[in-house]
Amino acid sequence: xxxxxYLADDLIQVxxxxxxxxxxxxxxxxxxxLREIIQGQSSGLTQTHFHDLRNSLGRQGLQPKSVDxxxxxxxxxxxxxxxxLDRLQVPAMQLETWLVHSEHGPLASAAGQTxxxxxxxxxEGSGDSSGLSIRMGEGVEDMMDDGLGAVSALxxxxxDEDELIKEGAHxxxxxxxxxxxxxxxxxxxxxxxxxxxxxNNEWEQNGVERWSDDTPFMRHVIQVFGEDVCELPIADRVExxxxxxxxxxLEGDPELPDPELMESDADHLLAHQxxxxxxxxxxxxxxxxxxxxxxxxxxxxxxxxxxEAYHYSAHSEEGMTLSGxxxxxxxxxxxxxxxxxxxSQEAGSTxxxxxxxxxxxxxxxxxxxxFYNSSQDLDGDPFEIADLFPLPGxxxxxxxxxxxxxxxxxxxxxxxxLASSLEPLLREVILREISLEDxxxxxxxxxxxxxxxxxxxxxxxxxxxxxxxxPASSSQSCCSCSSACSHCSSTAxxxxxxxxxxxxxxxxxxxxxxxxxxxxxxxxxEMSLEPGYYQQFPWLEHIGHDHTxxxxxxxxxxxxxxxxxxxxxxxxxxxxxxxxxRDEYRAHAxxxxxxxxxxxxxxxxxxxxxxxxxxxxxxxxxLVRDIRRRGxxxxxxxxxxxxxxxxxxxxxxxxxxxRLRRARLIKEKAAFLHxxxxxxxxxxxxxxxxxxxxxxxxxxxxxTDDYALPLTSEHHAMLSSHLMxxxxxxxxxxxxxxxxxx
DNA sequence: AACCCCTGTCATCCG
DNA sequence: CCCGGATGACAGGGG
Numbered sequence: 001x002x003x004x005x006y007l008a009d010d011l012i013q014v015x016x017x018x019x020x021x022x023x024x025x026x027x028x029x030x031x032x033x034l035r036e037i038i039q040g041q042s043s044g045l046t047q048t049h050f051h052d053l054r055n056s057l058g059r060q061g062l063q064p065k066s067v068d069x070x071x072x073x074x075x076x077x078x079x080x081x082x083x084x085l086d087r088l089q090v091p092a093m094q095l096e097t098w099l100v101h102s103e104h105g106p107l108a109s110a111a112g113q114t115x116x117x118x119x120x121x122x123x124e125g126s127g128d129s130s131g132l133s134i135r136m137g138e139g140v141e142d143m144m145d146d147g148l149g150a151v152s153a154l155x156x157x158x159x160d161e162d163e164l165i166k167e168g169a170h171x172x173x174x175x176x177x178x179x180x181x182x183x184x185x186x187x188x189x190x191x192x193x194x195x196x197x198x199x200n201n202e203w204e205q206n207g208v209e210r211w212s213d214d215t216p217f218m219r220h221v222i223q224v225f226g227e228d229v230c231e232l233p234i235a236d237r238v239e240x241x242x243x244x245x246x247x248x249x250l251e252g253d254p255e256l257p258d259p260e261l262m263e264s265d266a267d268h269l270l271a272h273q274x275x276x277x278x279x280x281x282x283x284x285x286x287x288x289x290x291x292x293x294x295x296x297x298x299x300x301x302x303x304x305x306x307x308e309a310y311h312y313s314a315h316s317e318e319g320m321t322l323s324g325x326x327x328x329x330x331x332x333x334x335x336x337x338x339x340x341x342x343x344s345q346e347a348g349s350t351x352x353x354x355x356x357x358x359x360x361x362x363x364x365x366x367x368x369x370x371f372y373n374s375s376q377d378l379d380g381d382p383f384e385i386a387d388l389f390p391l392p393g394x395x396x397x398x399x400x401x402x403x404x405x406x407x408x409x410x411x412x413x414x415x416x417x418l419a420s421s422l423e424p425l426l427r428e429v430i431l432r433e434i435s436l437e438d439x440x441x442x443x444x445x446x447x448x449x450x451x452x453x454x455x456x457x458x459x460x461x462x463x464x465x466x467x468x469x470x471p472a473s474s475s476q477s478c479c480s481c482s483s484a485c486s487h488c489s490s491t492a493x494x495x496x497x498x499x500x501x502x503x504x505x506x507x508x509x510x511x512x513x514x515x516x517x518x519x520x521x522x523x524x525x526e527m528s529l530e531p532g533y534y535q536q537f538p539w540l541e542h543i544g545h546d547h548t549x550x551x552x553x554x555x556x557x558x559x560x561x562x563x564x565x566x567x568x569x570x571x572x573x574x575x576x577x578x579x580x581x582r583d584e585y586r587a588h589a590x591x592x593x594x595x596x597x598x599x600x601x602x603x604x605x606x607x608x609x610x611x612x613x614x615x616x617x618x619x620x621x622x623l624v625r626d627i628r629r630r631g632x633x634x635x636x637x638x639x640x641x642x643x644x645x646x647x648x649x650x651x652x653x654x655x656x657x658x659r660l661r662r663a664r665l666i667k668e669k670a671a672f673l674h675x676x677x678x679x680x681x682x683x684x685x686x687x688x689x690x691x692x693x694x695x696x697x698x699x700x701x702x703x704t705d706d707y708a709l710p711l712t713s714e715h716h717a718m719l720s721s722h723l724m725x726x727x728x729x730x731x732x733x734x735x736x737x738x739x740x741x742x
Numbered sequence: 743a744a745c746c747c748c749t750g751t752c753a754t755c756c757g
Numbered sequence: 758c759c760c761g762g763a764t765g766a767c768a769g770g771g772g
Contacts, residue, residue, distance in 0.1 A: 581750095604760065629761095634750060636762055641749090643763085 583627045590623050592616075599624050600631030 587596055593614050602610060607628065611621065708720050 630751065632761070633752075633763095637750070637764080639762085640764055 583623075583630060586623055587627060590620050592620060592624060592627075596627055596631065599628045600635075 581596075583596055587599075592599075594610060598610060599607070611624065616624065710720060
């Protein structure tokens, strides 16, 4: 009973504050004994020193008899809502009303249970409460600067509680005053002085009244929402995203921190990050990562942490609010998550992920894993988490490898629902890709068959085959060669590069192509005569275009649907059902005893023999000859068109080559011109050297007509005058110039 | 509805 | 002259 009162009045207050800050501190560790009382199951979470806590509370003169059981359960309900404030889907009125009602009486000793981080257990008074006060005084930027602050804050909660319990310290209201006075002071923009030094007395005395029953704020809220709001049925809950910050922004209550001020602390944060209140801990030089972790691990063993983390995730998925040391860690992770978001934004990373990370509570291990990966992705420093959460005894990897925090599986799907919805699709796509490629590799299936499979998988109609990207043209050429064939005229007609294959390397694997060569004809014949060939692609038997619409025949059907109905009505055999072209129908209608493939693909001698072997009427003979003519002409048209295309592409290539050649020639020309220019310049310089003065001593210039510059065998040039005699030339001051032979 | 592309078909030419 | 291929032209379907 005492605990209930304690919880209702004190701890919840702290949890509310931290939750409103986005800290999402779970007070369930404190409620664990009570849960055991209520649920009869401890869930193996035995962290709270219940008896010591009660003893400590008893010494504080609390009123254990003034307990409202209904209020407790209501409190439990609201408590869950508070924990989900970061993505609030809470009946705002009920929640806020509860916030109002839960503020009566002395504030939580939990706030006062915090002790100095330095571990000065003996410190009393305001000093004992400094830990939480520091945390609540933290700004968002500071939180970003030191992601451990949250952990340390939580840790300090636990540690200080223990200390306080052990020592029977009085978790007095001064701590609460520290806490809430800080809020008030920060709202007013005052420079905050950490109560750690025990020098700030003024704001220790200001805040409690504001959260008392008779404060203006409380009265205002009660007046607005009424006390009966909490009794509203769940069905009347209104889906709202209104957070307390929104409420404050709307109400403009001067008693509470200014949201704008809070946002101004970290304007680079997301909007909902602004909801992180200034209660986030400030950076404290005394906070030591290792020390904090040791403190945490002093509370729980690593294995327990892992197990309980898993426990936490499992129960969280069930919508429960299991708490305990795991919650402790998860909340810490949540805080670091926010910190990483801040980091990432500072680093210019995308805000989407940060947003996701920020608003998504750590429901499960997947979330944590995604957070881990996200942090890695954002920071590019996979050791950041390890730095923040170092594991003792060199087991730094134990967490990431064995625990639900393992991050190898979740990289981008932060939202489990989204992941679950996308997973089948992704799996299907990937498996399809893998399977097809594996088939191609292992089974030797050709690209054509792969494309067939893909088309079969992709197409619901089977009429939109596209072989332009595959070597299928070879086989198609055979199909078309055998058509207007019954089975695959559609495939042949749907290809732009079907029959005309000459020169195509892709064709060589399947034959020489449909044009001309006896090889192709033979193969086409074999293919067309092979009934099992199309069984490899049974879907091809049910698809096809009919392009023989313009044939003048009384029974001709210009539309596909009538053709299909025609086939269904008139054709009896299964082979007849395979008829897809008009000539097919005609042949079956005229009871031609051989297939169109024969008619078209057979050489003329064999064809004539075939006709001679069968006693056919004139109409049948005419039809057979027309079928053959049309079939061959169709192939010829296809080849012709393909040839046209090839010609066009060849011309384009020729044009491109010619342009390249032209450009190259122009460049060579420019180079030659440049070379000529250099040679001229060189020659000019050489002339200047050879003939330094335009006038010699005889006032005569060295003209080419008068002088020569013969090149000796030693690559020397000697200026000689035609006018001079040898003796004169020797006597004259001729210049000797060494010339380098280029 | 107009336009474009593809395809089948016919008529014609040519080797 | 016949045959088969080539090709221009036309028509229809489909996007």
